[in-house]
C-alpha cells in the first residue's frame with residue numbers, strides 16, 4: 342500500500358511536469374526561440390512593401406510602375422501590330438466584346454455585367470496606357486485580367502487593334 346502511494350506521488354509529479362512542458366509546445370505559451378530564418382530583415386505578412394526606388398525599370402519592360410500613372414504605348418500601330426492584335430482579340434476577347442468590339446459577343450447575352458462597347462467615345466477617348474492597364478488588370482468580377490496570359494507586347498497590339506474599331510454607320 343505504501344509503495345502504491347509512493348508511485349502515485351511520482352506519477353503526479355511527472356504528470357504536472359509534463360503538463361507544464363506541454364504548454365510550451367504548439368505555441369500555447371510562445372517563446373521566441375532564435376532560429377536562423379528569423380535573423381534577417383523581412384516583411385511581416387500584411388506589412389506594406391517599400392515604394393519602388395526612383396528610376397527603376399520593371400524587368401518585363403514598359404509596364405506600369407505603381408503610382409506613376411498610365412504607361413506610354415511603345416508599339417507603333419503598324420499593320421503587323423494591328424494584325425496581331427486582331428488575331429489575339431478573336432481568341433481572347435470577341436466572345437464577350439464581339440468581333441466588331443461592340444460588346445455583343447456570343448456570351449454577352451448570358452453574363453450579368455455587359456461587356457463594354459469598345460467603339461464608343463467613352464473607351465476611345467481613354468489613353469492607350471489606360472486601355473493597356475484595363476486589359477492587364479481586368480475589371481474585378483467583370484473582365485478577367487490578362488497580364489498572365491498575354492505578353493506585354495500582345496497587350497499593346499490589342500490596344501492598337503482596339504483603336505481601329507469603329508461602329509458601323
Ligand code: HEC
Nearest residue numbers: 433434437454455456457463464472475476480483484499
Ligand atoms: C468575360 C467577358 C470579357 C472578356 C473575355 C474580355 N472583356 Fe473586356 N470587358 C468586359 C466587361 C464586362 C467590361 C466592362 C467593365 C465595366 O463595366 O467597367 C470590359 C471592359 C473592357 C475595356 C474597358 C473599356 C473602357 O471604356 O474602359 C477594355 C479596353 C476591354 N474590356 C478590352 C478587352 C480586351 C482587349 C479583351 C481580350 C484580351 C477583353 N476585354 C476580354 C468583359 C470582358
